[in-house]
Amino acid sequence: MVEWGVRIMSATVRRDGGRWHVSFTTEVERVERMPAQPDSVVGVDVGIKHLAVLSTGLLVPNPSHLAAARSRMRTLSRAMSRKTGPDNRTGRRPSKRWERARARLARAHAQVANLRRDGLHKLTTRLTAEHGTIVVEDLNVTGMLANRRLARHVADAGFGEIRRQLAYKTVWNGGRLLVADRWYPSSKTCSACGAVRTKLALSEREYQCQMCGLLIDRDRNAALNLAALAAEFDTAGSGPVAARGADRKTRACGQVALKREPGTTPVGQTGTVPPQGRTTDHALTKAHSR
Template sequence: MLIGFKTEVKCNNKQKTLFFKHAGTARHAWNWGLGLTKQILDHNKDNLENKIKFPTAIDLHKWLVALVKPDNPWYYEVSKCAPQYALRDLRTAWDRSFKKIAKPPRFKKKGNGDSFTLDGSIEVIDHYKVKIPRIGIIRTYERLPFGVKPKSVTISLQADKWFISWKIEVETTQTPKSVDVVGIDLGVLKLATLSTGKVFEGEKSYKKYEKKLSRLQWLNRHKVIGSNNWRKAQVKITRLHRHIANIRKDTLHKLTTYLAKNHSKIVVEDLNVSGMLANRKLAKAVADMGFYEFRRQLEYKCKLYGSELIIADRWFPSSKLCSSCGVVKETLSLSDRVFNCECGVSLDRDLNASINLAHLAAS
């Protein structure tokens, strides 16, 4: 199966300049293509009889070469792959929007998610060097998977650091499992409660650094936008955001790897994360835990380590159902942290829910 590999790049000033040029060209191509496609959609709304066929990624690239490149000679200073992949990603974004999977694509702003994709004769020279067309040899801090020939690589900017990523082929492994079935109840107070009795606390990285982040944003409020001091403050804020996200990802990676390696069947609820984020009282705590990222990691790691992932129905009453007698309570408020049943069972609310999820897999 294919998994992503991403690591930080050790680049000099010349390479940084090339990175910024490629990212700027890709952003320009995206914004030009987005503006053109929006004009076509507006034209088709007003002229139902004389509709224009919505362009493919190939059509957009042909028009870019004919209409944009002659007026912008700096396009020839970078690889042709950067605008080509940007238009391909734009068409994919429109397809997702037409299928109601995601919102329509938006215009990109300089310094916000700068990235570009290149392909061609890419080669991993040794454990710390990658050769890329039009850029040359790039060094990395982390040891690379040697002997791999990526078809394409994506280079992205996060705060003041550049990262390179590509997909690698790995073989699935059947690790020995110590537990047959485990139910997992995700929560805001505790990240995960297992039916085996284990509890994993969330790092709550945003809550930990919220005051520091607020302080940095407060200090930046009166700086002149575009000035050197404003740019320095923006880098500090982005660094802290990256640090918060890395802590959250590290916690989730450790938890999902442990679950996939040591359990044959894993049962989780199909949580309505977007609906939970709409609740202004819970949104910050839910986002700090990273429920969507937890499920995304668990899905591919179960395939990687030979485990089975079972998604319980969204309306399954895991919290209201008694794990002993099977009676469903009519009401159960969020403040009730202990589940008490008439049959005499009294146990933690999250543990009761995780046991019910485990029973669901057995049935």
């Protein structure tokens, strides 16, 4: 592979789902790339009903690979439980039938993981190749997984994996990733006038502003608010973030966190607007990858 400009540094062999895989670590000369639309800003609101809703209006359906395969997995799991498995207390070894049943179940789980991984890679690659700036929320994925009603759906969607892939792919493509503060009320804020609702139940799928009367899908409204944060960041006094994030040396390049301090912003911008109309600045800090 040397003649192709690729140098193999190491190789790792592993077995997953009954199949053997070899992963190569290579050293390549990476060509500097730019997004197709360097000045384009897109807000991405991830969810369970739709995997992602973009501020452009695009809805990315949630394929729910795990939900589609659950019936087959239950069948395979029951079949394995009826076979003679291992017993560490007595030293009993599993039967050949149990080993085959376990391999079939492992392949089913691996297939779901592969389908999910493939879909997320296609989504994040398309986003980072098209848009110069991508804005997402700092979701509390760990807290969501603690919710018994949401845990399976959140794990199946792969929220954390979406952000992880966007972080390094924006660097590869010369873009930037902005991360809104976890407590920023993107769903409760009106994307038209900036007013904020005090309560918005999860069952309410449409956002209706009590100030200007705007009626819009709640996820699209959140995505529009996230996209608006990019312009607010560039004019907040912290200086513009270089669009060519790949020029930097650290892994954190291209990724910036938007931290919202308690307070408000003027009407017309994203933030909380109380009756008094007070305003305050947003503290903007850079996020470092771990």
